[in-house]
Amino acid sequence: MILPILSYGNSVLKKKALPISVKTTNLETLIKNMWDTMYAAQGVGLAAPQIGESIRLFIVDTYPFSDNEDLLIEERNFLRGFKKVFINPEIIEETGKECFFNEGCLSIPGIREEVKRKKSITIKFQDLNGKFIKESFSGIVARVIQHEYDHIEGILFTDKLSYLKKKTIKRKLAEISKGKIKVDYSMKFL
Secondary structure (H helix, E strand, C coil), X not given: CCCCEECCCCHHHHCCCEXXXXXXCCHHHHHHHHHHHHHHCCCCEEEHHHHCCCECEEEEECHHHHHCCCXXXXXXXXXXXXXXXXXXXXXXXXXXXXXXXXXXXCCCCCXXXXXXXXXXXXXXXXXXXXXXXXXXEEHHHHHHHHHHHHHXXXXXXXXXXXXXXXXXXXXXXXXXXXXXXXXXXXXXXX
């Protein structure tokens, strides 16, 4: 089932999400609905707070980035097959040079900006069986994970922009929060 994505300005997007039990009723259904919602909006990641659930859960599928011809074939193949659910994640290390990348967000349609993030991360999370997993990622996958992780921490990519950049997009953000935009996916506005 496709769910509406909360728009910029909704207070749920600014709250630190709470841990969730893998034994939570209908967790698998919620995750399936998140996949349906993300794909319908043509996203590469979706965090539970974006659909109004203030829980520590997000999904990532980097397949759309696999078309980037600037990447090596091995990188493109990895991106093509990277699809993962992160339950109760915790980034335990961010390393490497800080790099800029043009980011957007399903909750903030029509705005894309250069955001600086570390190149590599190590993250600990649970799978659907409750098993704890610790993995390291770099490049585009690390960036997408960091973006989604920020959502469960109550941080939006616009929070990472300079004062001047925030000032230039202020009116556009206000329009988004009021629903004065056109999108081709289901959204819930203030």
